[in-house]
Amino acid sequence: MMSVEWKAEYEIGNGVIDEQHQFLFQIANRIFQILGTEEQVLVLSDLFDELFKYTNRHFREEEVIWRPLGEEIFQAHRTKHLLLRAQLEAIWLSDSIFNPDKTAQSLYDWVAALLQHVLNFDRGMNRKLLDQT
Numbered sequence: 001m002m003s004v005e006w007k008a009e010y011e012i013g014n015g016v017i018d019e020q021h022q023f024l025f026q027i028a029n030r031i032f033q034i035l036g037t038e039e040q041v042l043v044l045s046d047l048f049d050e051l052f053k054y055t056n057r058h059f060r061e062e063e064v065i066w067r068p069l070g071e072e073i074f075q076a077h078r079t080k081h082l083l084l085r086a087q088l089e090a091i092w093l094s095d096s097i098f099n100p101d102k103t104a105q106s107l108y109d110w111v112a113a114l115l116q117h118v119l120n121f122d123r124g125m126n127r128k129l130l131d132q133t
C-alpha cells in the first residue's frame with residue numbers, strides 16, 4: 001500500500017498553514033488505505049470529495065495570508081493553486097478512478113506536486129511576508 005509521510009522539515013513556519021498541509025497528507029493516506037479494498041466503491045467518492053473540499057479551503061485561506069504581498073505575486077500564486085486543483089479534479093474524473101493501482105499512483109504524484117509547491121512556493125511566500133514586516 002502506498003502512503004505519504006509528513007515530515008517536520010516540510011514546515012514553512014506558519015502554524016496554521018503547516019497544520020493544513022499535514023492534514024492534506026492525512027486525507028491522502030486515508031484514500032491510499034481504502035484503495036483496492038471492498039469498501040472502495042462505497043467511500044472513495046466521499047474521501048475524494050473531502051480531499052477536494054479541504055484543498056480548496058486550504059488554498060483560499062492561504063491566499064488570504066499572501067494577499068499583503070501585492071496583486072501580482074498573489075495572482076501568480078493563485079494560478080498555481082488553480083492548476084493543482086484542476087489536477088486533483090482530473091484524477092477523480094478519470095475513467096480509471098476505481099482502478100486502485102492507477103488511482104494510487106496518480107494521487108501519489110499529486111501529493112508529490114503539492115509538496116514541491118509547499119517547499120518551493122509556500123515557503124518562499126512566507127519568507128517574503130516575514131521580510132516585509
Ligand SMILES: [Fe+2]
Nearest residue numbers: 021062118122
Ligand atoms: Fe499550501
Ligand SMILES: [Fe+2]
Nearest residue numbers: 062117121122
Ligand atoms: Fe500555496
